[in-house]
Amino acid sequence: MIINGFGKTGQRKLKAAHVVVAGIGGLGSPASSYLATAGVGHLTIIDSQRAKLSNLNRQMLHWGPDVGRLKVESATEKLTTMNSNIKVDAIFEQITSENVNRLTKGVDVVVDGMDNYHTRYLLNEACVRNRVPFIHGAVEGLVGQLMTILPGGGPCLKCAIPKEPPKKPLFPVLGATPGVIGCLQAMEAIKLITGVGKPLVGRMLIFNGMDMTFDEIKVNQDPSCQVCGRQGR
Amino acid sequence: MAVTAKFFAGFREATEKKQASIEGVNDVTSLLDELVSRFGKKLAERLYSSDTRELRKTVNILVNGRRLDFLQGLNTPLKDGALVAIFPPVAGG
Numbered sequence: 001m002i003i004n005g006f007g008k009t010g011q012r013k014l015k016a017a018h019v020v021v022a023g024i025g026g027l028g029s030p031a032s033s034y035l036a037t038a039g040v041g042h043l044t045i046i047d048s049q050r051a052k053l054s055n056l057n058r059q060m061l062h063w064g065p066d067v068g069r070l071k072v073e074s075a076t077e078k079l080t081t082m083n084s085n086i087k088v089d090a091i092f093e094q095i096t097s098e099n100v101n102r103l104t105k106g107v108d109v110v111v112d113g114m115d116n117y118h119t120r121y122l123l124n125e126a127c128v129r130n131r132v133p134f135i136h137g138a139v140e141g142l143v144g145q146l147m148t149i150l151p152g153g154g155p156c157l158k159c160a161i162p163k164e165p166p167k168k169p170l171f172p173v174l175g176a177t178p179g180v181i182g183c184l185q186a187m188e189a190i191k192l193i194t195g196v197g198k199p200l201v202g203r204m205l206i207f208n209g210m211d212m213t214f215d216e217i218k219v220n221q222d223p224s225c226q227v228c229g230r231q232g233r
Numbered sequence: 234m235a236v237t238a239k240f241f242a243g244f245r246e247a248t249e250k251k252q253a254s255i256e257g258v259n260d261v262t263s264l265l266d267e268l269v270s271r272f273g274k275k276l277a278e279r280l281y282s283s284d285t286r287e288l289r290k291t292v293n294i295l296v297n298g299r300r301l302d303f304l305q306g307l308n309t310p311l312k313d314g315a316l317v318a319i320f321p322p323v324a325g326g
Contacts, residue, residue, distance in 0.1 A: 140323035
């Protein structure tokens with residue numbers, strides 16, 4: 001990679017890295033694709049669903065003939081075709097409080113590709129506990145949000161969003177929205193692995209495709225946070 | 234004394250503003266009251282449940298980057314220069 005600051009050393013760091021992509025849907029598809037093509041040596045993709053027709057507008061690792069297949073199977077096939085020099089582990093499991101530690105411990109980065117806060121909070125807590133960077137992303141309509149959680153180095157997801165928003169039966173999403181946020185999640189992961197640039201820590205990025213704006217919200221870590229604050233540990 | 238309210242996503246659509254400088258408010262409740270009187274029904278509907286008049290669970294407010302429940306909730310005092318971010322967290326993936 002001839003971009004300033006990356007070079008052979010950066011490429012070797014990527015090759016040696018292990019990234020977990022939790023959820024291989026709208027966010028996980030672009031995030032894992034750009035991690036694979038950047039040369040991240042080891043990807044673990046986790047998902048407990050099968051591809052549905054209604055997923056295809058945004059989950060671009062799953063194509064028409066993949067409807068009904070396990071998403072992790074469909075995605076592994078595409079990712080290893082994009083880059084045959086990487087290892088992809090496919091885990092067909094739902095992330096729970098029982099397995100979250102095993103699934104995330106010891107990896108270099110976890111990318112949030114979930115569609116619910118219950119699991120996001122489990123991942124946030126496990127990543128803080130195991131000191132693994134966690135790259136949060138979420139989307140709806142033409143709006144997306146992004147924040148990098150660097151355990152010990154800034155606020156966690158609970159500091160920014162303390163309570164789960166009410167569940168909705170459907171999330172209408174323009175496919176390009178998770179495309180934008182998933183790509184940015186991959187970029188954050190690559191920056192953390194290579195040590196290049198300044199990660200999105202202590203700031204939540206809000207993308208609004210309606211007026212094509214990117215804004216930042218400052219987020220402070222709080223000592224009272226049950227997850228990352230002094231009282232929580 | 235002025236505080237700055239910053240609006241994101243749907244709140245920006247409701248106010249048609251990125252931010253507003255508000256004077257004469259001393260806590261979050263009085264700031265929200267003033268914002269509703271300034272921006273009207275569209276903002277009120279996004280902020281409050283129509284039946285209970287309570288703040289909707291889709292509303293997230295940070296005062297100077299800190300969660301309200303780490304402060305004093307809607308009674309959190311606002312000092313001159315305070316920055317209040319109002320946004321609806323999205324959940325899909």
